[in-house]
Amino acid sequence: MPSNLYHFEPTNAGLEARLSTIDIAAYTKTRNHLSGQVTRLSPYITHGFISIPELFDRLPELKLADKLAFEFGWREFFHHVWSREGERILSDLRPPLPGVRYANELPEDIREGRTGLAPIDRAIHQLYATGYLHNHARMWLASYVIHLRKVHWRAGADWMFAHLLDGDLASNHLSWQWVAATFSSKPYLFNAENVARYAPADWHCADSVLDTSYEQLDQIARSDQTITISPSLLGMAEPELLSKPPAQPAVKIAQADRVRLVHPWMLADQPFEGQRIGVIHLPFHAQFHWSALRWRFVVKRLEAITDTVFVGDLNELKDMLSETPSVESIATLNPGYDALLPQLCTQLMDAPRQFANPSKTCRSFSAFWSQCTEAYPQRGWHR
Numbered sequence: 414m415p416s417n418l419y420h421f422e423p424t425n426a427g428l429e430a431r432l433s434t435i436d437i438a439a440y441t442k443t444r445n446h447l448s449g450q451v452t453r454l455s456p457y458i459t460h461g462f463i464s465i466p467e468l469f470d471r472l473p474e475l476k477l478a479d480k481l482a483f484e485f486g487w488r489e490f491f492h493h494v495w496s497r498e499g500e501r502i503l504s505d506l507r508p509p510l511p512g513v514r515y516a517n518e519l520p521e522d523i524r525e526g527r528t529g530l531a532p533i534d535r536a537i538h539q540l541y542a543t544g545y546l547h548n549h550a551r552m553w554l555a556s557y558v559i560h561l562r563k564v565h566w567r568a569g570a571d572w573m574f575a576h577l578l579d580g581d582l583a584s585n586h587l588s589w590q591w592v593a594a595t596f597s598s599k600p601y602l603f604n605a606e607n608v609a610r611y612a613p614a615d616w617h618c619a620d621s622v623l624d625t626s627y628e629q630l631d632q633i634a635r636s637d638q639t640i641t642i643s644p645s646l647l648g649m650a651e652p653e654l655l656s657k658p659p660a661q662p663a664v665k666i667a668q669a670d671r672v673r674l675v676h677p678w679m680l681a682d683q684p685f686e687g688q689r690i691g692v693i694h695l696p697f698h699a700q701f702h703w704s705a706l707r708w709r710f711v712v713k714r715l716e717a718i719t720d721t722v723f724v725g726d727l728n729e730l731k732d733m734l735s736e737t738p739s740v741e742s743i744a745t746l747n748p749g750y751d752a753l754l755p756q757l758c759t760q761l762m763d764a765p766r767q768f769a770n771p772s773k774t775c776r777s778f779s780a781f782w783s784q785c786t787e788a789y790p791q792r793g794w795h796r
């Protein structure tokens with residue numbers, strides 16, 4: 414695992430380094446492989462260092478038919494569903510597979526990455542060490558947790574979200590629901606052959622319980638059966654998950670006529686005439702913990718691009734800002750932030766989108782994509 418590929422610096426230079434390696438044609442050909450030329454931009458996109466419309470501007474040769482455009486579309490699709498369904502995305506959107514009982518807790522051997530199955534243990538170790546996983550590794554991990562170990566997708570989704578640098582409630586929780594079949598028509602399953610096709614040799618799992626047919630896996634997924642495992646003795650301790658930054662930045666709010674509230678999902682470095690206050694709303698983080706890696710990524714950036722960082726309950730800022738003539742920010746759907754920012758701001762801008770946000774929820778990506786891309790010719794799309 415070449416370390417620089419998995420080192421994410423929360424700086425403009427870190428972002429630019431990722432952008433400079435994008436190869437749209439190679440992405441199309443290789444993106445399904447763990448060693449393929451994916452962008453590893455997700456921590457920067459999730460935290461708003463760069464938006465999807467800005468990415469389209471930075472990549473003038475990107476066409477709608479390119480796989481990369483399509484994947485950017487997936488992100489906007491999930492955010493479309495989130496904007497329409499709100500916190501309902503955190504519960505089953507469709508009934509789960511009938512007759513299957515799922516546990517609410519992740520077993521220890523999964524938390525410690527010692528299930529004895531190479532693609533699962535390798536993925537967990539990588540997640541803990543770097544805060545990043547390739548899409549295929551995420552799908553395998555989710556499928557294993559839900560369908561072979563019979564753990565409810567929500568427990569797995571909360572756990573993965575907490576350890577990812579790019580953890581995004583829409584992309585993560587809806588992907589877990591997609592794997593579980595509560596946001597798709599069938600369970601997502603994988604076997605040893607699939608791993609052998611897309612992963613390097615040390616992830617392979619021939620002769621394991623995963624070395625079986627899709628029919629067999631489908632039967633297991635739809636039954637109460639869990640697979641028998643022989644966990645390894647050696648694993649990796651799960652990194653601590655924290656409800657607040659490990660070190661509390663000092664807050665110093667000065668009087669200003671213009672204030673911009675900068676939350677963790679809008680970390681672009683934009684010039685501003687006035688005071689920039691970084692805001693961390695602790696009630697959200699009490700519900701959704703983050704790893705120390707992720708806190709470092711977010712707080713380091715907030716400190717670099719703002720004048721001061723407030724860590725607490727956003728309600729406490731109401732009095733402090735009540736006399737400020739202009740308070741602006743960018744809307745976010747993250748629970749708590751979504752309700753309080755409109756109360757604090759005199760101007761709240763919409764989060765930028767490349768594709769339309771249909772007024773009625775699209776239940777599938779294909780429905781979303783065809784609606785949005787049909788609209789493009791009228792919106793001056795010439796690619």
Ligand SMILES: Cc1cc2nc3c(=O)[nH]c(=O)nc-3n(C[C@H](O)[C@H](O)[C@H](O)COP(=O)(O)OP(=O)(O)OC[C@H]3O[C@@H](n4cnc5c(N)ncnc54)[C@H](O)[C@@H]3O)c2cc1C
Nearest residue numbers: 451452453454455484487488548551579580581584585588
């Ligand atoms: C179980 C599971 C959980 C996931 N959790 C998250 C999450 O918390 N945050 C997150 O950003 N993505 C999540 N994804 C989607 C996808 O795996 C990641 O966006 C992608 O692997 C990030 O790596 P990359 O930047 O190299 O992606 P690339 O393949 O280079 O794609 C470029 C960008 O397109 C977007 N994108 C690509 N694929 C998807 C996808 N399937 N769904 C949504 N957006 C996509 C991302 O913003 C990504 O950074 C999840 C997928 C699964 C199956």
